[in-house]
Amino acid sequence: MNKKRENSAIFWLFLAPVLLAFLLVIIIPFFMGVFYSFTNWSSSARADNALKFIGLTNFTGSFKDPAFAYSFGVTILYTILNMIFINFVAFALALLVTSQLKLRNIYRVGFFVPNLIGGLILGYIWQFIFNNAIPSLGRIFNLLAFLNVPENLILSKNTTAILALVAVGTWQYAGYIMMIYIAAIENVPLELHEAAKIDGATPFVRLMKITIPMAAQAFTVTTFLTLVNSFKQFDVNVSLTSGGPSTIYMSKPILGTELLALNIYNTAFVSNNLAMGQARAVVFFLVLAIIALIQVYVNKKKELEL
Amino acid sequence: MKNNSMKTNNGNKIKAGALIAEIITAIIFLAFLFPFFIVFINSAKTAFEITAYPMAMPEKWGNILANIANIWTSENIRYRSSLFSSVLITAIALFAINILSSQAAWVLVRNKSKTSNAIFFIFVAAMVIPFQIVMFPLLSWFRMITKATGIPLLRTYGGIVLAYVGFGISLSIFMFHGFIKSIPLELEEAATIDGCKKYQTFYEIIFPILKPIHATVLVLNGIWIWNDYLLPLLILGKGNVIQTIPLAVSNFAGAYVKQWDLILTAILLAMIPVIVFFLFAQKYIVKGMVAGSIK
Numbered sequence: 105m106n107k108k109r110e111n112s113a114i115f116w117l118f119l120a121p122v123l124l125a126f127l128l129v130i131i132i133p134f135f136m137g138v139f140y141s142f143t144n145w146s147s148s149a150r151a152d153n154a155l156k157f158i159g160l161t162n163f164t165g166s167f168k169d170p171a172f173a174y175s176f177g178v179t180i181l182y183t184i185l186n187m188i189f190i191n192f193v194a195f196a197l198a199l200l201v202t203s204q205l206k207l208r209n210i211y212r213v214g215f216f217v218p219n220l221i222g223g224l225i226l227g228y229i230w231q232f233i234f235n236n237a238i239p240s241l242g243r244i245f246n247l248l249a250f251l252n253v254p255e256n257l258i259l260s261k262n263t264t265a266i267l268a269l270v271a272v273g274t275w276q277y278a279g280y281i282m283m284i285y286i287a288a289i290e291n292v293p294l295e296l297h298e299a300a301k302i303d304g305a306t307p308f309v310r311l312m313k314i315t316i317p318m319a320a321q322a323f324t325v326t327t328f329l330t331l332v333n334s335f336k337q338f339d340v341n342v343s344l345t346s347g348g349p350s351t352i353y354m355s356k357p358i359l360g361t362e363l364l365a366l367n368i369y370n371t372a373f374v375s376n377n378l379a380m381g382q383a384r385a386v387v388f389f390l391v392l393a394i395i396a397l398i399q400v401y402v403n404k405k406k407e408l409e410l
Numbered sequence: 411m412k413n414n415s416m417k418t419n420n421g422n423k424i425k426a427g428a429l430i431a432e433i434i435t436a437i438i439f440l441a442f443l444f445p446f447f448i449v450f451i452n453s454a455k456t457a458f459e460i461t462a463y464p465m466a467m468p469e470k471w472g473n474i475l476a477n478i479a480n481i482w483t484s485e486n487i488r489y490r491s492s493l494f495s496s497v498l499i500t501a502i503a504l505f506a507i508n509i510l511s512s513q514a515a516w517v518l519v520r521n522k523s524k525t526s527n528a529i530f531f532i533f534v535a536a537m538v539i540p541f542q543i544v545m546f547p548l549l550s551w552f553r554m555i556t557k558a559t560g561i562p563l564l565r566t567y568g569g570i571v572l573a574y575v576g577f578g579i580s581l582s583i584f585m586f587h588g589f590i591k592s593i594p595l596e597l598e599e600a601a602t603i604d605g606c607k608k609y610q611t612f613y614e615i616i617f618p619i620l621k622p623i624h625a626t627v628l629v630l631n632g633i634w635i636w637n638d639y640l641l642p643l644l645i646l647g648k649g650n651v652i653q654t655i656p657l658a659v660s661n662f663a664g665a666y667v668k669q670w671d672l673i674l675t676a677i678l679l680a681m682i683p684v685i686v687f688f689l690f691a692q693k694y695i696v697k698g699m700v701a702g703s704i705k
Contacts, residue, residue, distance in 0.1 A: 128576060138543075140546070233445060279442075342639070382543075
């Protein structure tokens with residue numbers, strides 16, 4: 105009896121700090137946020153007196169706003185391209201550094217390093233490369249003179265600027281995803297390769313019939329990881345393009361490379377429409393929640409298959 | 411005879427293949443590190459040199475020391491105080507997250523009840539919640555708390571550490587939970603028979619066993635907190651005495667548009683602590699980040 109009471113006391117005592125922090129930082133703001141998205145919440149009005157319930161106005165208004173619709177589209181495009189490039193590059197790098205290369209350990213570290221530096225700083229470095237270093241090549245080599253034409257700057261057109269975001273995103277994450285692939289590839293039993301070699305399988309056949317199927321477990325992890333990380337990209341977006349250059353969409357001037365996370369931030373703080381920014385954050389959350397549910401479903405299904 | 415010559419032929423082919431692979435990988439490796447090299451060489455240039463020849467080697471390598479000294483003492487970037495704040499915030503938040511979430515995970519594993527299952531489930535489910543949906547209300551909620559209790563949370567160390575603990579515990583509890591499940595119960599039962607108090611059992615017996623998972627959790631949260639930009643931007647705000655390194659770099663880059671000699675040196679100084687730390691704890695970092703990906 106005494107022991108039971110001690111158990112229960114310890115249970116709540118050990119949990120109390122995390123429950124408190126969790127309640128204060130996540131749970132309460134989360135429900136406040138969902139609630140505010142249906143109101144005319146603003147930073148200038150006192151939260152308690154002028155707050156009015158306005159139904160779905162913030163949501164319908166968001167979807168009618170060309171900037172949001174465009175941002176949503178660009179984010180989907182960026183996410184898909186990023187997923188493809190990151191996974192392709194990461195897998196190729198993993199194959200290279202798991203072969204018998206002499207300096208493979210140094211290569212691994214080098215490919216991984218960009219991931220350690222914050223996206224904000226990476227974005228500034230690449231802004232310098234795109235705006236200064238690359239155009240300077242045009243001054244040095246006559247053949248590359250077009251690089252030095254202001255209209256040809258990579259970050260000055262939104263199609264190339266989006267590709268620049270993808271390039272930096274790939275450079276940032278490929279090394280990390282590579283490490284996950286390495287773990288998967290190194291888990292493939294050596295006997296399998298030995299047996300296949302004796303049967304006369306070429307390296308390419310072994311890659312297609314052994315390495316890739318055996319690493320399939322990792323594909324689910326890396327696919328969802330890159331999907332979610334790309335969808336949430338903010339730091340590189342801020343420092344590399346700040347959402348620019350401007351462009352025209354549905355006859356309204358908008359930012360051409362503004363990903364959703366940046367659009368949410370700008371709606372609240374630049375356009376000063378806190379409630380609408382919050383509604384967009386709710387939409388953002390719903391998309392991520394759906395992705396997470398799909399991930400759980402896929403993992404469950406795979407477990408059953410095993 | 412014939413067989414033999416074929417073998418050496420094959421062997422030569424494999425050797426050539428290996429050499430080509432080595433060269434290709436080395437080139438990709440250099441390309442990957444090239445942006446950092448650009449930062450390094452341009453940190454040793456004057457403002458004029460950078461705009462004129464961003465890809466050339468610096469005229470005088472000695473400039474790098476002058477530029478570093480410039481940033482180190484600059485009143486605008488406040489590098490030293492930012493480094494101090496970043497270290498302090500990361501260290502306290504990591505310490506709190508590791509202690510609090512490991513003890514919480516332990517009681518959640520060892521007390522098999524509906525309540526503990528429900529609590530664990532909520533923590534895991536909350537990992538889906540992105541910062542974006544809580545960030546705006548968090549600011550006004552922190553303001554409300556300060557109004558009601560007098561405890562300042564916005565623009566303070568306390569507030570940002572609390573925020574990091576709140577955001578960091580879900581994944582951490584999840585990681586500890588998975589590990590503790592695999593520790594045999596007999597160990598704790600023996601300790602109880604020996605008269606160990608419950609909390610002693612945790613801190614003296616379980617806690618030391620958790621070392622590898624503590625390392626993983628430290629790495630995962632450490633890299634995230636150290637590099638984070640949006641949360642400090644909102645909680646600490648701009649123009650605050652307390653600012654983290656990413657905040658300092660962004661404020662500085664915003665204020666000194668196109669002054670790349672200063673910005674790139676600031677970036678170099680911002681990267682050095684991470685690179686140095688990585689060289690020391692490489693093994694743990696790679697292991698930890700791979701472990702954390704498989705949630």
